[in-house]
Structures are given as C-alpha cells and as structure tokens.
Amino acid sequence: MPKDPLKTRLEIAKNKVSKKNLFDKKSNPSPIGTAFKLSTELVAAVAVGTIIGFIFDKTFGTKPWFILIFFFVGVVAGITNVIRSAKNMQK
Amino acid sequence: MAANPMSQFDVYRIGPEIKVGAFDISFTNASLFMIISTVSILLVFNFGSKRNSVLPNKIQLLAELSYTFVAKMISDTAGSKAKPYFAFIFSLFMFVLFCNMFGMIPYTFTVTSHIIVTFILAAFIFIGVTVIGFIKHGFGYLKLFVPSGVPAVLLPLIVVIEIISYLSRPISLSVRLFANMMAGHTMMKVFGGFVISLGLVGGWLPLSFSVALTGLEILVAFLQAYVFAILTCIYLNDALNLHH
Numbered sequence: 001m002p003k004d005p006l007k008t009r010l011e012i013a014k015n016k017v018s019k020k021n022l023f024d025k026k027s028n029p030s031p032i033g034t035a036f037k038l039s040t041e042l043v044a045a046v047a048v049g050t051i052i053g054f055i056f057d058k059t060f061g062t063k064p065w066f067i068l069i070f071f072f073v074g075v076v077a078g079i080t081n082v083i084r085s086a087k088n089m090q091k
Numbered sequence: 092m093a094a095n096p097m098s099q100f101d102v103y104r105i106g107p108e109i110k111v112g113a114f115d116i117s118f119t120n121a122s123l124f125m126i127i128s129t130v131s132i133l134l135v136f137n138f139g140s141k142r143n144s145v146l147p148n149k150i151q152l153l154a155e156l157s158y159t160f161v162a163k164m165i166s167d168t169a170g171s172k173a174k175p176y177f178a179f180i181f182s183l184f185m186f187v188l189f190c191n192m193f194g195m196i197p198y199t200f201t202v203t204s205h206i207i208v209t210f211i212l213a214a215f216i217f218i219g220v221t222v223i224g225f226i227k228h229g230f231g232y233l234k235l236f237v238p239s240g241v242p243a244v245l246l247p248l249i250v251v252i253e254i255i256s257y258l259s260r261p262i263s264l265s266v267r268l269f270a271n272m273m274a275g276h277t278m279m280k281v282f283g284g285f286v287i288s289l290g291l292v293g294g295w296l297p298l299s300f301s302v303a304l305t306g307l308e309i310l311v312a313f314l315q316a317y318v319f320a321i322l323t324c325i326y327l328n329d330a331l332n333l334h335h
Contacts, residue, residue: 036267036270036271036318037263037267037318040263040266040267040270041259041263043263043266044259044260044262044263044266045255045256045259045263047259047262048255048258048259048262049255052255052258070255073248073251073252073255074255076252077252077253077255077256077259078256078259080252080256081256081259081263088325
C-alpha cells in the first residue's frame with residue numbers, strides 16, 4: 001500500500017533541508033571571499049607599518065631607519081594576521 | 092557613451108554648489124544614490140513590517156528573512172552579548188548591500204566603489220568598537236595587545252606587532268569592499284567596450300563573458316556586504332568577550 005503522497009513529499013523535503021544545513025556548516029561561504037580576506041589583511045598590515053614608520057621619520061628626522069624597521073614589523077604583523085584568520089577559518 | 096572604463100566612477104555635482112567654510116558639501120550623484128538606497132531600505136522594511144500576517148507576502152518575507160539572517164550571524168559570531176548592537180549591524184549590512192545592489196543597475200553609480208565611503212564606514216566601526224572595548228573592560232582592554240605566554244624579552248616586539256595588526260583592521264575592511272566593487276565594475280565596463288569595438292562579428296564572446304560577469308558581480312555584491320557585516324561582528328566579539 002503506497003504511503004500518503006503528501007507525507008512522502010514532506011519527508012523528502014525535510015531530508016533535503018537537513019542535508020543542506022550540514023553542507024552549509026562544513027563549507028566556507030565562498031572561496032573568493034576567503035582569498036580576498038587573506039590578501040587584504042596581509043597588504044593592510046604592511047601599509048599601516050610603513051605609514052607609522054614614515055610618520056616617525058618625519059617627526060624625528062631619522063630618514064630611512066624607522067620606515068625600514070616598521071616595514072618589516074608590518075610584514076610580520078601581516079603574516080600573523082593571515083595565520084590567525086586562517087586558523088579561524090579551520091574551526 | 093563614455094569609452095573610458097573609469098568614467099563610471101566620476102563624482103559630479105547635481106544642483107548648486109554649497110560651501111560651508113572650506114568644505115564643499117554640494118549634492119553629488121554619490122549623495123543621491125546614498126539617499127536612494129537609504130529610502131528604499133526604509134520603504135522595504137516599513138512595508139514589510141506593516142501587516143504582520145501569518146502567511147507573509149513577498150516584502151514581509153524579505154524583511155523577515157533578512158532579520159533572521161543578520162540575527163543568526165550576530166549570535167553565531169559574537170554571542171548573546173552582542174544583541175544590543177543588532178540595530179547597528181543590521182543597518183550597516185543593509186546599507187552596504189543596497190548600495191552594492193543599486194550599483195548593479197546600468198547607468199547607476201556605485202557608492203561603495205569609492206574608498207573614502209568604505210573607509211569612513213570602517214573608521215566609524217573601528218572607533219566604535221574601540222570605545223565599546225574600553226567602556227566594557229576599562230584599561231584591561233589593552234590586554235588585547237599582550238598575548239599570554241610570551242617571554243618578556245619578546246614582549247616589546249609582540250606588542251608593536253599586535254598594535255599594527257589592530258590598526259590594520261579598518262584599512263583591510265575598507266580596501267576589501269572598495270577593491271571588489273571597483274574591480275568588478277571596471278571589468279564589466281571593459282568587456283562591454285569589447286562588445287562595441289568587435290561589433291556584430293566577434294562581439295558575442297565578450298558579450299557572453301559580460302553576462303557571466305554580471306552574475307558573478309551580483310554574488311560579489313551580496314558577499315562583500317556579508318563579509319563587511321561579519322567582520323564587524325568579529326571585531327565586536329573581540330571587544331565584548333576579551334579572551335586572547
């Protein structure tokens with residue numbers, strides 16, 4: 001004896017919904033978004049470091065030194081940012 | 092039609108020039124489209140919440156869906172403590188989303204493709220989150236810059252690195268939105284130019300690219316609004332639940 005057609009359809013729909021939820025939780029929202037997030041984070045930290053170094057150099061008159069130091073500190077900060085957000089993504 | 096792909100980003104004055112002191116606060120096309128998106132958000136949510144029927148019509152469904160979407164996003168990323176900031180994050184998300192989506196209509200202006208707009212949004216978020224952090228934790232908020240378990244020798248270096256990484260937040264937030272919107276719209280214009288210059292014979296290939304790009308851009312417009320809002324939630328989470 002066949003089941004009630006509405007009930008079978010309801011079951012199929014419910015299965016689909018639960019599968020979809022599982023899928024959503026596992027996958028990232030979008031690969032483009034994550035790629036852009038990582039790259040901008042790296043670049044932004046380097047930019048901020050260089051700007052800070054530039055400002056220090058202007059105020060103290062020590063032309064190349066602070067910009068050199070803070071450029072590399074900015075690079076390190078950018079890499080830390082990338083590692084941190086990559087760790088967050090893996091959770 | 093302008094052949095220059097960057098001319099779509101030109102800001103021009105509409106109406107008379109208004110000057111207050113040294114500042115030019117004339118009404119431009121950018122302000123026009125900000126007002127259009129704000130007014131349409133107000134209209135959608137006004138009509139959406141007017142009749143609370145059990146069986147929602149389309150506008151009510153849209154309003155309810157976006158409400159639950161943002162509410163879930165906030166509770167997932169920032170926890171229950173972030174509930175009072177729902178209104179802020181919701182309006183931020185809706186504003187960025189509507190600005191992006193209005194930019195997808197031909198002959199319109201994309202407000203978010205200008206770095207100053209996105210940077211002001213990000214700067215307000217940054218200042219707001221910092222102020223909230225200091226209100227909630229006092230000077231204990233500065234512990235955010237001192238990770239636990241670091242040897243004392245390395246501490247000055249680590250603190251400098253942490254401060255730079257904290258200061259880079261508004262820049263990465265604003266550059267991401269601006270670069271995505273500007274790159275996408277420039278690319279669409281360039282492919283549109285190819286269609287015109289290759290004519291009826293060879294223009295079909297760039298035309299098909301253009302169609303695909305339009306779909307991609309609609310996805311990017313939504314996604315960038317989502318990323319903007321979710322990163323605001325993450326920064327808010329750092330300020331509210333301090334455990335680093």
